[in-house]
Amino acid sequence: MKKRVLITAGAAGIGRALAESFFSDGDEVWVTDVDDAALKSVPSAIRATRADASKEEEMARLFGEIEKTWGGVDVLCANAGISGPTALLEDMPLQGWRDCIAVNLDGAFLAARYAAPMMKAQKKGVIIFTSSTAGLYGFPNRAPYAAAKWGVIGLMKTVAMELGSYGIRANAICPGSVEGPRIERVLEREAALKGTTRDAIYEGYTSGTSMRTFVEARDVAAMALFLASDGARYVSGQVIAVDGHTENPDPKV
Numbered sequence: 001m002k003k004r005v006l007i008t009a010g011a012a013g014i015g016r017a018l019a020e021s022f023f024s025d026g027d028e029v030w031v032t033d034v035d036d037a038a039l040k041s042v043p044s045a046i047r048a049t050r051a052d053a054s055k056e057e058e059m060a061r062l063f064g065e066i067e068k069t070w071g072g073v074d075v076l077c078a079n080a081g082i083s084g085p086t087a088l089l090e091d092m093p094l095q096g097w098r099d100c101i102a103v104n105l106d107g108a109f110l111a112a113r114y115a116a117p118m119m120k121a122q123k124k125g126v127i128i129f130t131s132s133t134a135g136l137y138g139f140p141n142r143a144p145y146a147a148a149k150w151g152v153i154g155l156m157k158t159v160a161m162e163l164g165s166y167g168i169r170a171n172a173i174c175p176g177s178v179e180g181p182r183i184e185r186v187l188e189r190e191a192a193l194k195g196t197t198r199d200a201i202y203e204g205y206t207s208g209t210s211m212r213t214f215v216e217a218r219d220v221a222a223m224a225l226f227l228a229s230d231g232a233r234y235v236s237g238q239v240i241a242v243d244g245h246t247e248n249p250d251p252k253v
């Protein structure tokens, strides 16, 4: 059956892959983003709204529009996240910490907070949070990101418990490093910090996984489609890594 799917940060990257996969599966899709050019590039059959996931007034307005247009939402992909600063703890700027927590954690909270009453009223719903393998291990030089992504898992577990009796499921996907421009920026920053090359950092990251690999956005989307499907009707409160199996989260390079 056709689902109404909302994806935060859905105009590019993993969110865009989520949007295109749900859309190809026959669902109605609505994406939000803060990048106007990326929003413009979204095919017209997918609704696209500018909304900053970390700003309550923008999220409240978005959910008001969704209520008017769709009358509810079946699947929420709380996907917005930024990588935050790369620095040792003692060099970490407080503002960088706050910005990273704001998008990754406040953003996940706000989306779930506004979806909850709609899903409770309809007595069904699926919430899929995008955490990260950074939410499963410590992450040297990326304290705000790791803290936010662990926070997302605590939020997901609580959402699953509060809303489970209303027929609402919540799960978190933890992607490993995803091929694309964002991870390239992360590799470049870490290479600069460690005084080495992007390729050495890449090699270090992939060597930390059993499958010696990065993953692709479509692998994350395939997991989200499964989690939103009836096949997963009793899968809730789970943390599912899509990462080629992280063995060593901090290979020294």
Ligand SMILES: NC(=O)c1ccc[n+]([C@@H]2O[C@H](COP(=O)([O-])OP(=O)(O)OC[C@H]3O[C@@H](n4cnc5c(N)ncnc54)[C@H](O)[C@@H]3O)[C@@H](O)[C@H]2O)c1
Pocket: 008, 009, 010, 011, 012, 013, 014, 015, 032, 033, 034, 035, 038, 051, 052, 053, 054, 079, 080, 081, 082, 083, 103, 104, 107, 130, 131, 132, 133, 174, 175, 176, 177, 178, 179, 180, 182, 183
């Ligand atoms: N790329 C990876 O390797 C990777 C790995 C694990 C987890 N993740 C997580 O996956 C999610 C998506 O990551 P991505 O790689 O697609 O990111 P990305 O950097 O490619 O950005 C995707 C989109 O997010 C939008 N965005 C940024 N801040 C926003 C905000 N405040 N509100 C709404 N939209 C905003 C951007 O404009 C962009 O269009 C994030 O939560 C990220 O932490 C990514």
